[in-house]
Amino acid sequence: MIAKRAKAFGAFVYDFVIGDDWVVAAGVVVALALIYVLAHHGYHGVWWLTLAAPAVLLPFSLWRAIRKH
Amino acid sequence: MSSTALFLAVFLACAVEAVEALTIVLAAGTAREWRSALTGVGAGLAVLAVTVAVLGPAVSSLPLSGLRLFVGGLLLVFGLQWLRKAILRASGHKALHDETLIFAKQLAAAEDAPAERRPLVGDWYAFTLSFKGVVLEGLEVVFIALTFGSNQHDLPVASIAAVAAVVVVTAAGLAIRAPLARVPENTLKLIVGVMLTSFGAFWGAEGAGAHWPESDGALLAIVPGVAVFALLLIAGLRRMRETATVPVPATAGASL
Numbered sequence: 001m002i003a004k005r006a007k008a009f010g011a012f013v014y015d016f017v018i019g020d021d022w023v024v025a026a027g028v029v030v031a032l033a034l035i036y037v038l039a040h041h042g043y044h045g046v047w048w049l050t051l052a053a054p055a056v057l058l059p060f061s062l063w064r065a066i067r068k069h
Numbered sequence: 070m071s072s073t074a075l076f077l078a079v080f081l082a083c084a085v086e087a088v089e090a091l092t093i094v095l096a097a098g099t100a101r102e103w104r105s106a107l108t109g110v111g112a113g114l115a116v117l118a119v120t121v122a123v124l125g126p127a128v129s130s131l132p133l134s135g136l137r138l139f140v141g142g143l144l145l146v147f148g149l150q151w152l153r154k155a156i157l158r159a160s161g162h163k164a165l166h167d168e169t170l171i172f173a174k175q176l177a178a179a180e181d182a183p184a185e186r187r188p189l190v191g192d193w194y195a196f197t198l199s200f201k202g203v204v205l206e207g208l209e210v211v212f213i214a215l216t217f218g219s220n221q222h223d224l225p226v227a228s229i230a231a232v233a234a235v236v237v238v239t240a241a242g243l244a245i246r247a248p249l250a251r252v253p254e255n256t257l258k259l260i261v262g263v264m265l266t267s268f269g270a271f272w273g274a275e276g277a278g279a280h281w282p283e284s285d286g287a288l289l290a291i292v293p294g295v296a297v298f299a300l301l302l303i304a305g306l307r308r309m310r311e312t313a314t315v316p317v318p319a320t321a322g323a324s325l
Contacts, residue, residue: 016208017143019150028145032138032273039278047281050141050274051291054149054266059302061153066162066306 021064027057075221076230078264079214083234085257086206091238092168092248093202096175101182101195108189109196113203120211121228129219134276140216141273147209148265152299155259160306165255168248213265220272263299267292 018025031053038046098106128136157163175198185193210231218227241249271288274281281287 017146019146020153021150024149024153025146028142028149028273032142032145032277035274035277035279036138044278044280047274047279047287050145050270050277050279051294054145054270054295055298058149058152058156058298061149062156062162062302062306065153065157069162 021061023064024057024061027053072221072223072226074264075217075223075226078261078268079210079217079227079230080234081257082213082261082265083210083231084238084252085254085261086210087235087238088168088249088252088254089166089171090202090206091242092172093175093206094199095242095246095248096172096179097195097198097202100176100179101198102192105190105192105195106199109199109201110203112196113200113207116200116204117207117211120208121215124211124215125219125224128215129224134278136276137220137272138276140220141269141271141276143212144216144265144269145273146269147213148262148267148269151258151262152266153262155255155262156299156302156306158255159259159303161310162306168250168252168254172248217268220268259299263292263296267295270295 031049035046035049038049094106094110097109128140131139154163158165179194179198182194187193187196190196214227214231215224218224221227238249267288271281271291
């Protein structure tokens with residue numbers, strides 16, 4: 001019973017945070033991690049990476065959704 | 070970010086979710102029992118209030134750079150999810166959210182479900198349907214209001230916007246006693262998606278240590294830029310769909 005509830009809660013959290021396409025969440029984490037590492041090595045002008053991420057991830061995720069259907 | 074933009078972002082996000090929750094509560098109350106449905110609403114709102122009370126101070130106590138990195142990442146993921154759905158719907162690749170149809174389906178399911186009494190609750194089905202509707206639709210709004218509000222050190226404005234949206238939607242629902250099918254949900258979703266993605270990208274990069282040119286002024290370019298990008302994607306996907314559905318005329322030489 002507890003395992004079932006824990007599983008249901010895990011599924012809810014996954015659906016809530018990750019949503020329909022895990023690639024988007026993974027891409028955002030990778031982009032922010034990259035900015036963090038670069039910025040902490042003195043490259044503070046990498047702000048554009050955070051815009052490049054949606055510019056790549058959104059069309060890619062849309063393409064995946066359309067292909068699935 | 071001005072208080073007006075903060076108010077608008079939270080109000081619109083909350084209004085969209087409130088419209089969806091209203092449809093569920095109306096179905097539970099109409100098909101089953103209003104008292105249990107409204108008890109479910111009250112219990113759901115209590116859970117959301119406790120979530121705000123617990124998470125609010127926790128989020129606010131984070132150091133600003135850590136908060137912006139965490140919140141930026143979360144808002145970027147949420148924003149891209151909202152944009153993805155809104156673009157797919159606007160371009161015809163996914164059915165539009167039809168509150169009337171959803172209401173009819175919920176109503177049919179509620180009418181078929183067996184009755185069950187529990188302590189303090191006359192109809193368990195109506196209670197749980199309303200409770201889940203309010204909590205599930207409200208949780209995302211709580212996160213949006215908390216993260217936007219704490220980043221701007223203006224949780225009261227975010228809270229007022231959230232409550233105002235619930236009040237407006239509830240009042241409209243009570244006035245017409247039907248699901249709010251004419252609310253342009255997808256357009257609202259698109260606007261909120263643009264706001265979440267823009268502010269998520271801005272705060273995420275700042276929190277990670279990057280410096281934006283013109284500082285906060287960069288948002289004046291980011292928000293319209295993201296909006297134009299989303300509209301271009303909608304136009305492109307619409308054209309792609311039209312091309313795919315138009316039958317290719319047979320040519321004279323293609324007899325095989």
